Amino acid sequence: MIRKSVTALLLTGCMLITGAFSLLPTGSAAEAFAKEQTEFSRTIRKGNDGVISKTIVASDLEGEEASLKGMSRLKASAYYSDAWETYNSYYYYNQLSDNEKKLYNYFNEQCLSYLANETDIKDKLEDKGKTYYYLPTISTVGLDLTNEQVDRVEYFFHYENPQYFFLDNQKVTTKHNNGSYSSIGLCVYPLFVSGKSRKEARDAIMSTVNSWAPTIEAETTAWGKVRAIHDLIIERVTYNTPLFESDFANDANEYSQSAYSALGWSEKKTVCAGYSQAFALIANKYNIDSVSVTSVTHQWNIVRIGGQWYILDTTWDDADGDNGMSKYYLFFCRSTEKINSIDLEYDGKLQHESESVYKGYLPTCVYDTDSSFEYVGTAPVITEKCPQPVVSVNEATVTITCSDAAATVYYTTDGNNPNPASSKSMKYTAPFRVSGGEDIRAVAVKSGASDSDIYSV
Numbered sequence: 508m509i510r511k512s513v514t515a516l517l518l519t520g521c522m523l524i525t526g527a528f529s530l531l532p533t534g535s536a537a538e539a540f541a542k543e544q545t546e547f548s549r550t551i552r553k554g555n556d557g558v559i560s561k562t563i564v565a566s567d568l569e570g571e572e573a574s575l576k577g578m579s580r581l582k583a584s585a586y587y588s589d590a591w592e593t594y595n596s597y598y599y600y601n602q603l604s605d606n607e608k609k610l611y612n613y614f615n616e617q618c619l620s621y622l623a624n625e626t627d628i629k630d631k632l633e634d635k636g637k638t639y640y641y642l643p644t645i646s647t648v649g650l651d652l653t654n655e656q657v658d659r660v661e662y663f664f665h666y667e668n669p670q671y672f673f674l675d676n677q678k679v680t681t682k683h684n685n686g687s688y689s690s691i692g693l694c695v696y697p698l699f700v701s702g703k704s705r706k707e708a709r710d711a712i713m714s715t716v717n718s719w720a721p722t723i724e725a726e727t728t729a730w731g732k733v734r735a736i737h738d739l740i741i742e743r744v745t746y747n748t749p750l751f752e753s754d755f756a757n758d759a760n761e762y763s764q765s766a767y768s769a770l771g772w773s774e775k776k777t778v779c780a781g782y783s784q785a786f787a788l789i790a791n792k793y794n795i796d797s798v799s800v801t802s803v804t805h806q807w808n809i810v811r812i813g814g815q816w817y818i819l820d821t822t823w824d825d826a827d828g829d830n831g832m833s834k835y836y837l838f839f840c841r842s843t844e845k846i847n848s849i850d851l852e853y854d855g856k857l858q859h860e861s862e863s864v865y866k867g868y869l870p871t872c873v874y875d876t877d878s879s880f881e882y883v884g885t886a887p888v889i890t891e892k893c894p895q896p897v898v899s900v901n902e903a904t905v906t907i908t909c910s911d912a913a914a915t916v917y918y919t920t921d922g923n924n925p926n927p928a929s930s931k932s933m934k935y936t937a938p939f940r941v942s943g944g945e946d947i948r949a950v951a952v953k954s955g956a957s958d959s960d961i962y963s964v
Contacts, residue, residue: 591622594670594788596796598811598928599663601917602868606650607660613645614664614693618671622709625702628695632679640700641679641692648689657688662864666799669788672708672767673699675759676780697759711771715743716789729795729812730886733819733840736789740782741825741834744769747776779806779822786810786821796928800865805858809872810840811928813889814957816870818846818859836883842875873955893951893959896935900947900964906938907949914951914959922946924961 592615600611621628621642631640647657657680665676677694699705719739726732747768750761761776762768768777769785777785783799783806790797796811797819807820820838827833837849850857861869876884896909896916907916916935917925925932925948935949951959 591619591670594791595668596787596791596798596928597667597931598796598798599667599868601927601932602934603660603663604656606652607656610645610647610650610652610657610660611664614661615668617642617645618668618674618693621673621702621705622671625706627702628700630692638697639677639679639694640697641694644679644681644690644692646690652688654686654688657691659864661691661693663868666801667787669766669784669791669799672712672762672765672771672784673705674765675762676764696762696765698762708767708771711773712767712788715770716792719789723789723793729793730840732793733790733795733810733812734883736786736793737819737821737824737836737839738834740769740785740789740821743775744782744785744825745776745827746822746825747778747781750776751778782806782822782825783808786819794929798928800861800869802858802860802862803856804853807838807859809870812840813886814952815874815887815889816872816954817841817874817876818843818872820859832880835880836878837880839878839883840876841872841878843872845875846872871954889955889957891956893953893956895959896949896951896962898947898949898962898964900941903940903943904938905941905947907935909951909959911951911953911956914953914956916949916951918947918949920945920947922948924948925950927952 600608603611620626628640628642630643631638633639652660661678665671665674673695675694675696679692679694680688681690683689699708719736722739723732723735726735747761747763750756750758750763755763758764761774762772762781763778764780764784766781766784766788768781769775770788780799786808787797787799790808790810797808799806800809805822807818807822809816810819811817817840818838819840823838824835826835838846846859847857850859852858874887874889876887878884893914894910896907896914898918899906899908907918909916915927917927917932918935919925919930919932920941923930927950941947946963948961948963950961
């Protein structure tokens with residue numbers, strides 16, 4: 508498929524409203540891309556605009572279980588326990604089951620280790636003439652997870668941890684005779700097999716991030732910071748059309764699934780995955796929660812500002828000079844309803860229609876900035892606030908209630924304030940037991956309302 512410009516389509520379908528907007532110094536040409544769906548043998552999902560994904564069933568590794576013995580376990584509920592975790596979000600994590608969180612934590616421990624050290628990665632597998640490098644496999648035995656759950660944990664881990672730039676969005680699995688997974692290994696780009704190369708890439712990413720700090724930190728509001736990050740990424744990066752048109756033939760050397768392609772690679776070229784990963788990494792650094800979301804054709808971000816989630820797409824806001832413009836704001840902090848009204852179809856589906864793995868996990872983005880091609884729009888005024896939840900303890904059984912049935916409650920038991928995304932918290936689903944002495948805190952959140960006051964007991 509060729510890369511399509513959708514400027515004319517969007518212009519005919521959208522009206523520029525100027526009354527409440529602030530004129531920006533630049534506007535942009537929005538482009539949508541007819542994304543190739545790259546299908547491999549034994550795939551579990553198809554590629555999104557180069558969001559390449561492959562599961563390699565490693566029969567020759569049957570039974571191998573590398574379970575990170577000797578590594579300390581991360582806290583189940585707390586603020587970030589490592590400086591690198593300030594670049595991620597826990598929005599997906601906080602909605603997982605206890606056993607799913609265990610697997611997620613194993614992934615996190617392992618990736619933190621390889622991010623921080625210069626140990627070379629030695630595990631590899633030959634498949635159909637290609638070599639795949641991967642981190643030591645992690646056992647799933649004893650976690651009582653279905654293959655679908657394991658896949659979901661891996662999926663969510665990848666899309667809210669952009670700091671692990673060495674991952675390439677593929678995985679190796681081993682299986683029991685009954686077909687259930689026995690272990691899983693996260694694949695890495697060949698360049699980052701070398702610990703020395705990982706350090707150089709990490710330093711290159713941080714050089715870009717640090718060089719942008721004065722611009723971002725000059726903004727006094729979250730809205731201003733989000734706009735600055737949006738603009739800086741678009742100004743730095745060019746869409747990697749040659750890679751796309753080659754069906755991602757050389758992706759092993761162009762890193763399109765990683766924030767490195769947008770923030771560290773000297774070529775400064777990427778596809779939607781790189782744009783999205785880069786935005787999430789930097790937004791999270793500034794305490795603005797963001798995660799990536801995928802459809803079968805695309806990848807973008809949701810970002811949380813003032814307790815509300817918005818859809819943001821730097822790829823489609825990057826004009827790369829089309830119509831003499833550098834960037835748009837048409838996809839800057841939009842509502843779900845608005846995105847659906849201006850979205851484009853590919854193969855019968857809207858390109859911002861999230862994959863089924865996200866069903867029940869994504870928020871509805873209620874508010875809209877009324878942004879357009881040249882105008883960033885205005886921050887919505889949130890008038891509703893969630894009622895404070897109530898925590899009751901009766902004979903070591905904790906029950907949490909909220910008078911708004913539409914609200915979701917998150918809680919902690921270690922004295923840290925709960926939050927749906929910025930720290931590890933637990934989503935309340937049923938009464939639970941405590942041993943005594945816990946500092947329980949709870950917060951209620953809802954699409955369309957600001958967060959409640961925190962209840963503490």
